[in-house]
Amino acid sequence: MQCNRLQATVQDVAREAQVSVATVSRVFNHPDRVAQDARRRVETAARTLGYFPNASARTLRTQRSRVLGIVLPTLLNPVFAECLQGIARSATAAGYSIVPLTTEYDLAQEERAVNVLMAGSADAMILVVSNPASSVALQRLDAAGTPYVLAYNRHEGHPCVSVDSVAAVTELVGRLARSGHARIAMVSGQLAASDRAQQRHRGYVAGMEAAGLQPQLLEIPFDAPAGHIQAWIARADRPTALICSNDLIALRAIQACSREGLAVPRDISIVGFDGIELGKDLTPVLTTVVQPNEEIGRAAVEIVTAALAAGRKLSHADSRWLAWSFRDGGSCAWAGNPTTGRSAV
Amino acid sequence: MQCNRLQATVQDVAREAQVSVATVSRVFNHPDRVAQDARRRVETAARTLGYFPNASARTLRTQRSRVLGIVLPTLLNPVFAECLQGIARSATAAGYSIVPLTTEYDLAQEERAVNVLMAGSADAMILVVSNPASSVALQRLDAAGTPYVLAYNRHEGHPCVSVDSVAAVTELVGRLARSGHARIAMVSGQLAASDRAQQRHRGYVAGMEAAGLQPQLLEIPFDAPAGHIQAWIARADRPTALICSNDLIALRAIQACSREGLAVPRDISIVGFDGIELGKDLTPVLTTVVQPNEEIGRAAVEIVTAALAAGRKLSHADSRWLAWSFRDGGSCAWAGNPTTGRSAV
DNA sequence: CTGTTAGCGCTTTCAT
DNA sequence: ATGAAAGCGCTAACAG
Numbered sequence: 230m231q232c233n234r235l236q237a238t239v240q241d242v243a244r245e246a247q248v249s250v251a252t253v254s255r256v257f258n259h260p261d262r263v264a265q266d267a268r269r270r271v272e273t274a275a276r277t278l279g280y281f282p283n284a285s286a287r288t289l290r291t292q293r294s295r296v297l298g299i300v301l302p303t304l305l306n307p308v309f310a311e312c313l314q315g316i317a318r319s320a321t322a323a324g325y326s327i328v329p330l331t332t333e334y335d336l337a338q339e340e341r342a343v344n345v346l347m348a349g350s351a352d353a354m355i356l357v358v359s360n361p362a363s364s365v366a367l368q369r370l371d372a373a374g375t376p377y378v379l380a381y382n383r384h385e386g387h388p389c390v391s392v393d394s395v396a397a398v399t400e401l402v403g404r405l406a407r408s409g410h411a412r413i414a415m416v417s418g419q420l421a422a423s424d425r426a427q428q429r430h431r432g433y434v435a436g437m438e439a440a441g442l443q444p445q446l447l448e449i450p451f452d453a454p455a456g457h458i459q460a461w462i463a464r465a466d467r468p469t470a471l472i473c474s475n476d477l478i479a480l481r482a483i484q485a486c487s488r489e490g491l492a493v494p495r496d497i498s499i500v501g502f503d504g505i506e507l508g509k510d511l512t513p514v515l516t517t518v519v520q521p522n523e524e525i526g527r528a529a530v531e532i533v534t535a536a537l538a539a540g541r542k543l544s545h546a547d548s549r550w551l552a553w554s555f556r557d558g559g560s561c562a563w564a565g566n567p568t569t570g571r572s573a574v
Numbered sequence: 575m576q577c578n579r580l581q582a583t584v585q586d587v588a589r590e591a592q593v594s595v596a597t598v599s600r601v602f603n604h605p606d607r608v609a610q611d612a613r614r615r616v617e618t619a620a621r622t623l624g625y626f627p628n629a630s631a632r633t634l635r636t637q638r639s640r641v642l643g644i645v646l647p648t649l650l651n652p653v654f655a656e657c658l659q660g661i662a663r664s665a666t667a668a669g670y671s672i673v674p675l676t677t678e679y680d681l682a683q684e685e686r687a688v689n690v691l692m693a694g695s696a697d698a699m700i701l702v703v704s705n706p707a708s709s710v711a712l713q714r715l716d717a718a719g720t721p722y723v724l725a726y727n728r729h730e731g732h733p734c735v736s737v738d739s740v741a742a743v744t745e746l747v748g749r750l751a752r753s754g755h756a757r758i759a760m761v762s763g764q765l766a767a768s769d770r771a772q773q774r775h776r777g778y779v780a781g782m783e784a785a786g787l788q789p790q791l792l793e794i795p796f797d798a799p800a801g802h803i804q805a806w807i808a809r810a811d812r813p814t815a816l817i818c819s820n821d822l823i824a825l826r827a828i829q830a831c832s833r834e835g836l837a838v839p840r841d842i843s844i845v846g847f848d849g850i851e852l853g854k855d856l857t858p859v860l861t862t863v864v865q866p867n868e869e870i871g872r873a874a875v876e877i878v879t880a881a882l883a884a885g886r887k888l889s890h891a892d893s894r895w896l897a898w899s900f901r902d903g904g905s906c907a908w909a910g911n912p913t914t915g916r917s918a919v
Numbered sequence: 920c921t922g923t924t925a926g927c928g929c930t931t932t933c934a935t
Numbered sequence: 936a937t938g939a940a941a942g943c944g945c946t947a948a949c950a951g
Contacts, residue, residue: 236692236718238928249938256935279692285639287927288630289943303659305851309615310655315649317676326673328641329660348626349582349671373581455855487857491878506650507852510800510825512832548941552734580929583944594922599946631944634927 237278245274257282282478286520288350290401297533298346300339300356301380307505309357310523312380315526323534324351324572334422334451335361339564341537342520349375352504353533355526357381359423376543378529378535380518381425386497390528395432396500397518398472401434401500401555405470410498410563414435414445416466418480423530429474429502447476448458458485462497463476469497470561476501476508476517483560504556513559521551581619582623590619602627633695642878643691645684645711646725647703651822653867654702655720656701657725658873661700665783668879670697674829679796685711692718696811698878700871704768706734721881721888723874726770726865733888735873737771737898739847740777740804742863743817744834746845746900747781750815754909755843759790759813761823767796774819795821803830807842814842815906821846821853821862828905839907849901858904866896 239250247254248267255263263271274280286296301309302523310332313329330342339358343366343525346354346412354377358364361384367537370377405413413503415433430446437444445468447461458481462468463536471486473479479501483493491497501508504519528549536543583643585596591598593612600608600668601616608616619625634638642665646654658674661717665672673694675687686705688711691699699722703709705727715722749760760778762771775791782789790813792806803826809812815830818824824846828838836842838858873894881888 240928240929250929251931251940252936255937258930262936267936281636281689283928284694285633286943287930288930289628289634289927289945292943294630303661304649304655304662307652307655307852310649310652314650314676317649317674320692321675325692327672328673329662329673330666331659343920345666345671349629357582426917477852477855480852480857482859484855484859493857507652507822507825510822510829511856512825512829512838528950563791581944584946585944595923595944596922596946597920600921603946607920612921628944631927632946634929634943635945635947637927 230341234282236283237275237280237281239280241278242271242280245278264321285399291349294349294350294352295325296349297325297327297530298349298351298354298356299327300346300354300358301329301331302357303332304329304484306475307507308381308503311506311522312357312417312533313435315523316521316530317526319434319527320532323530324434325530325534332359339364340369342347342366343369347375351375352467352537353377355529355533358404361387361424366451370430374542376452376530376533376541378543380525381528383428385545386549388532388545390525390549390551392520392525392551394428394520394553395435397553398429398432398502399436399439401518401519403432403438403444403474404555404563405472405498405500405561406436406440406442410470411442412445412449412466412468413442413470413472415472415474416447416449416461417474417518418449418451418478420448426474432573433472453481455481455484455488458482459489467491467497469564471497471499473499473501476503476505476515477516479517479560480511493560498561500561504553508556508558511558511560514556516558517554517556517563519554521553524551582620582625583626584625585629586623587616587619587625589611590623591615606795607629620785629799637695638699638882639695640670640696640874642670642672643694643696643698643699643701644687645671645678645691645699645703646674646676648702649674651820652852653820653848653865654724655865656851657702657871660868661875662871663868664875666873668875669877670875677704677718684709688712688714692720696720697882698722700725700874700878706732706769709887718864719887721878721886723877723888723892725870727873728769728773728890730890733877733890733892735877735894735896737865737870737896739773739863739865739898742898743774743777743780744784745780745846746817746863747785747787749789749900749908750817750845750906751781751785751844756787757790757811757813758787758815758817759792760817760819761792761794762819763794763796763823765793771819779818781888782877798826800833803827804834806822806833807836808834809898812842814909816842816844818844818846819848821848821860824860824862838905843906845906849899853901853903856903856905859907860901861903862901863899865901866898869896 239253242253243250332338361382501517508515584598587598590594651814678685706727846862853860
C-alpha cells in the first residue's frame with residue numbers, strides 16, 4: 230500500500246489487484262461482466278488505495294460529464310434558493326453534480342453563464358431566464374443540442390416547468406372580490422424585467438375584469454425601499470388589499486403599511502406570491518400563492534435526466550405544470566366571506 | 575465554416591487558422607507568446623467555429639480544474655444561501671466554477687460530499703461542517719493536500735473564516751442587562767449538532783455570568799414548531815428577553831410570543847443571530863447580530879484561490895475573523911438605557 | 920515564434 | 936472473462 234501518490238489511478242489499482250486496467254474499469258462500469266474473483270480483488274485494491282475514478286478523464290472519454298448547469302437570477306431570493314435545494318437533492322440522488330451560476334437578472338451574465346457551462350461541458354441545463362422569447366443563450370443551447378428546461382418561465386417555444394400563475398392570481402382576485410374587497414391593487418417589480426411578473430399581472434388584470442373592478446398597479450424597482458410603497462398607499466381611497474407579485478415585495482408592503490400607521494390585516498390586507506418557507510414563520514403568517522419550489526427543482530432535474538438517458542432533445546411538449554395552492558395566513562382578511570375556514574395564527 | 579460538429583476542437587481551429595494546435599493552445603493560455611498575425615487568425619477561426627476550450631481535457635492535462643467544491647448544510651436557511659451567493663459571485667470573478675453539495679446537517683452526507691468533490695477533482699473546498707474536531711472528511715482533505723477553508727466553523731486545527739460570535743453574544747447580553755433586562759434566556763437549536771450553536775451559547779453564559787444573572791436555556795430540535803417555545807414561555811416569571819441562536823429560531827420565537835398573547839417588544843424582546851437580509855424587511859425589523867454572510871463567502875474564496883495560486887496548503891494561521899455588528903430593529907426593547915439612538919421602524 | 924509529440928486517466932472495441 | 940491498445944481534447948516540453 231502506497232500513500233504518497235496524490236490520487237490513485239486505474240493503473241495503480243490494476244497492479245495491486247493483478248489484473249489489467251480494462252478489468253478495473255469494468256468493475257466500476259459493468260460489474261456484471263467481471264468474474265466474482267477478479268471483482269473482489271479489484272474492489273479490495275481500490276479501497277486500499279483510496280481510489281476514485283477521475284471525473285475529468287471519464288468525461289473526456291465518454292463525452293458525458295454528469296454535470297447539470299444551473300442558471301438563476303440570485304440566491305438572495307429564497308424562492309431560488311429553495312428551488313436550488315430541490316435541484317441539488319435530486320441531482321445528487323441521480324448521480325449528477327450541479328454547477329450553479331447567478332445572473333443578477335442581467336442579460337449579459339445570462340449569456341456568459343451559458344457559455345461557461347457549455348465549455349465546462351454540462352450535459353444539460355436548468356435555467357431561469359428573464360425573457361425566453363428573446364434569449365440568444367437558449368438558441369445556442371438548441372443549436373448545440375444540449376437538453377435544457379426552464380424553471381418558472383413560461384413560453385410556447387421551450388420546455389418549461391412552472392405553475393399556472395395567471396390562473397392562480399385570477400382566482401385569488403376572485404376570492405378577494407367575493408369576500409368584499411373592492412379596491413384591490415397590485416404591487417409588482419418591473420414588468421419588463423421578468424416574464425413571471427408579467428404573468429402574475431396578466432392574471433390580476435383578468436381577475437379584476439371578471440369582477441368588474443378597476444385594476445391599479447404600482448410598479449417598483451427590484452430594490453425599492455418600503456417608502457416607495459408607503460407613499461403610494463398614503464391616500465384616503467387607498468386599496469383594501471394589496472396583491473404583491475412576490476413574497477419579498479409583500480414583506481416590504483407590510484412594512485410600508487405599518488409605517489403608514491395601517492394595521493395588517495385590519496386596515497389593509499397583504500397577499501404575496503411564491504410561497505417561500507419563511508412566510509410560514511412570520512407574524513402574521515404571510516398569505517400567499519404557494520409554488521412548490523423544491524418540487525419545481527426536482528421536476529426540472531427529472532426532465533433533463535430523462536432526456537439525457539433517452540438521448541432525446543427536449544421540446545415545449547415536455548413541459549410540466551405543477552399545482553399551486555393558497556396559504557391562508559393572517560396577513561389577509563377575508564372581509565365578509567372567507568374562502569377557507571380560518572386563517573393561521 | 576462547418577456547423578455540424580457538436581463542438582469544435584483545437585484541431586479544427588488549427589486547420590482553419592493554418593497553424594499548429596500548439597499555437598492555438600498558446601493563444602488561449604499565453605497570448606503574448608504568439609505573433610500578432612497568427613493570433614489574429616486563430617482568434618478569428620475560433621470565433622467562426624464557436625470554439626471553447628474543453629474543460630475536461632484541460633483539467634486532465636493540467637491537473638487543475640478551476641472548480642471549487644462547496645459543502646454546506648442546506649440552502650433553506652438564508653444564511654447559507656447568502657453565503658453561497660457571495661461564493662458564487664467571487665468565484666466567477668476569479669474564473670472558478672463552484673459545485674455545491676448540501677448535507678442536511680448529516681455527517682454521512684458530509685463525508686460523501688467530500689468524496690464526490692475529490693473525485694470530481696475540485697481544486698479546493700469551502701465547507702461548513704458540523705464538527706471540525708472530529709471530521710474525518712477534513713482529515714481526508716489534509717491527507718490529499720487539497721486546500722480548504724471552513725466557513726462559520728471555528729477550530730484551532732483548521733483554517734476558518736468566521737466572526738467572533740462568542741464575543742458578540744457576550745456583548746449583546748451585556749447591553750441587554752445594562753438596559754434593565756434581568757431575565758434573559760437563550761433559545762438554541764441542538765448544541766450537539768453544531769459548533770456554531772455552542773459558541774453562541776458559550777457567549778451567552780459568559781455574558782450572563784459577567785452580569786451576575788442566571789442563565790436559562792431552551793434547546794429545541796431544528797424543526798421544532800413555535801408551540802415548543804410557546805409552552806416554555808407560558809409562565810409568570812417568563813424571560814423579558816429571548817436571545818435566539820439564529821434568525822430562523824427568532825422568527826419562530828416571535829410567533830410563539832404572539833400566540834401566547836405577548837406583544838413584541840413591549841412584553842418581551844427578541845434578538846436573533848445571523849443577520850439574514852430578510853430580517854430588515856420584517857415588521858418589526860429583526861434585532862440581530864449581523865454576520866457579513868456574503869462577505870464570509872467572498873473571503874473564503876479569496877483564501878483558497880490565493881493558496882491555489884501560491885501552491886500552498888492552508889493552516890489555522892490563514893483564518894480570517896470578520897467583523898460582526900448589531901442590527902438594532904424593533905423586535906427588541908432596550909428597557910431603560912438604549913445603546914443606540916433609536917430602533918428602526 | 921512555431922510545430923511535433925507525448926501523455927493526463929479513463930473507457931471501449933477488438934482480439935484472445 | 937480478460938487484456939492490449941487506441942484515443943477523447945488539451946497543454947507543455949522540446950526542437951527547430
